Amino acid sequence: MGGLKEFKIPFTSLKDGSHDFKFEVTSSFFEAFPYSEIKKGTVHIDVTLVKHFHIMTLTIVMKGEVEQVCDRCGNDYQQPVQGERTLVVHLNADSFEDEDDLISLPESVHALDLSQYLYEYISLLVPSRRVCGGKPEGSNECDPEMIEKLEKLRAGSDSEEEEKPIDPRWDSLKNLKFDN
Numbered sequence: 001m002g003g004l005k006e007f008k009i010p011f012t013s014l015k016d017g018s019h020d021f022k023f024e025v026t027s028s029f030f031e032a033f034p035y036s037e038i039k040k041g042t043v044h045i046d047v048t049l050v051k052h053f054h055i056m057t058l059t060i061v062m063k064g065e066v067e068q069v070c071d072r073c074g075n076d077y078q079q080p081v082q083g084e085r086t087l088v089v090h091l092n093a094d095s096f097e098d099e100d101d102l103i104s105l106p107e108s109v110h111a112l113d114l115s116q117y118l119y120e121y122i123s124l125l126v127p128s129r130r131v132c133g134g135k136p137e138g139s140n141e142c143d144p145e146m147i148e149k150l151e152k153l154r155a156g157s158d159s160e161e162e163e164k165p166i167d168p169r170w171d172s173l174k175n176l177k178f179d180n
Contacts (some may be wrong), residue, residue, distance in 0.1 A: 004032055007115040014051050021047040033119050041066030043122055056089040070132040073142040077132035081125035
């Protein structure tokens, strides 16, 4: 993936020291990642880049909301996301191996593309269990009709099992005794 232009930082023109950048991640950002579980959202990102001779440290602060599907009722809801990550970039190091939050860039690279890192960091902020609700407003609570249907199905399966007669062949197996 070539990245998204608006998330590139041309670091070679920056002087040593601290530099601040602001980015806005919107739904079009997530559309650039075809297999993304996040389809819509708005996340404000503040990046503080501290540049030294052969190293840059980026502190990335993210805050916003992304649209998710509730695991319980199936409705879309707005999931708040908030977090901070640090990315360390080693400059002019062709043989250095990349790790999760530590990357290296060769001398030929003049801009740092943050799009993939931002996508991964935002995705990690989304909880693994996605459930709407928790707010008193009715718009963010699970769909009462769907919850009622689920309760009926769950209650219906228990009562059906109790009413079924047990196959007599299974009863005869209870009388078997084994010597161990």
